[in-house]
C-alpha cells in the first residue's frame with residue numbers, strides 16, 4: 001500500500017467529487033472520505049480521524065458547514081505526519097468582519113496558517129453550480145428562486161475551475177506554499193442576472209425573487225434545515241450584500257494558465273459546445289421547476305463558453 005496518500009474530505013460533495021476524479025486521472029493515490037463514503041470520516045467524531053490520516057502526506061480540507069473542529073483536525077494531521085494542507089474557504093474572507101459566518105471561515109484559515117505544515121488556501125466565490133440544487137434550489141418554489149440577494153454582483157465561479165485549481169495545487173508540492181488563491185469567475189453578475197441567463201439558456205420561465213434574510217431562513221427551516229445552519233447560510237448573503245466580496249481575481253489563470261469560465265457564456269447544447277470557444281466542457285446539468293409544475297425539469301448539457 002502507498003504511504004503517500006492524498007486525503008480529500010467532503011468526498012461525496014460537489015467540489016470534491018470533481019477533485020478526486022482529476023487526482024485519479026493523474027494516478028495520485030487518493031483516500032476520499034465523508035460520513036457516507038467507503039472511508040468514513042465525521043467532523044463530529046474525532047475518534048475516527050487517526051485511522052483516516054494514516055499514511056497521508058497531503059490533505060484537502062473541506063470544512064464542515066459550521067467549521068468548528070478544524071483546529072483539532074490540523075493538530076491531529078501534524079501528529080500523523082501529514083506534510084501539506086490545502087483548505088477550501090470563501091472569496092474575500094479577510095473582509096467578513098465579526099459575523100459568525102466570517103469568524104468560522106477565518107478560524108478554519110487560522111488553523112491551517114498556524115500549523116507547521118506547508119499550506120495553501122483556496123478562497124472560492126459562489127459556485128455557478130449552486131443553481132443546480134442545494135442550497136439555492138431548495139427554497140425556490142416552482143420556477144422562482146428566492147434569495148436574500150439584491151443588486152450586488154457576485155463573480156460566480158464554475159466548479160470545474162475550482163476542481164482544476166485544487167487538483168493542480170494538490171499535485172504540485174512546494175509550488176503554492178503559503179499562498180491564498182482567490183478563485184472567482186471573470187465578472188460579477190447579480191443573482192437576478194444569473195437567473196435570467198439560466199432562464200434564457202434553458203428556455204424555461206424562471207424568475208428571480210428577492211426575499212429578506214428572515215424569510216429565507218424560515219423557508220430553509222421549513223425545508224428541513226436546522227435553525228443554526230439556515231441562519232449561517234442567510235448570514236453569508238448578508239455579508240455578500242455589503243459588496244466586499246464582489247471583486248474579481250485572476251488567480252484561476254495564474255494557477256492554470258487558462259481564464260476562468262464565464263456564466264455569461266451559458267449556451268444550450270448544440271450552440272457553441274464543442275467549438276474551440278468552450279472553456280469548460282462540463283455541462284452544468286441545471287435543473288429547475290417550471291412555474292405551476294411540481295416536477296423538476298432537468299436541463300442537460302448547458303455549457304459555459306467564453
Ligand SMILES: NC(=O)c1ccc[n+]([C@@H]2O[C@H](COP(=O)([O-])OP(=O)(O)OC[C@H]3O[C@@H](n4cnc5c(N)ncnc54)[C@H](OP(=O)(O)O)[C@@H]3O)[C@@H](O)[C@H]2O)c1
Nearest residue numbers: 010011012013014015034035036041042043063124126127
Ligand atoms: N457553495 C459555494 O458556493 C461555496 C463557495 C466557497 C466555498 N464553499 C465551501 O465548499 C465546501 C463544500 O461545498 P460543496 O458544494 O462540495 O458541499 P456539498 O456538496 O454540500 O458537500 C458537503 C460534503 O461534506 C460532507 N459532510 C457534511 N457534513 C459532514 C460531517 N459532519 N462530517 C464529515 N463530512 C461531512 C458531505 O458528505 P457526507 O454527507 O457523506 O458526510 C459532503 O461530501 C463548504 O465548506 C463551503 O463552505 C462553498
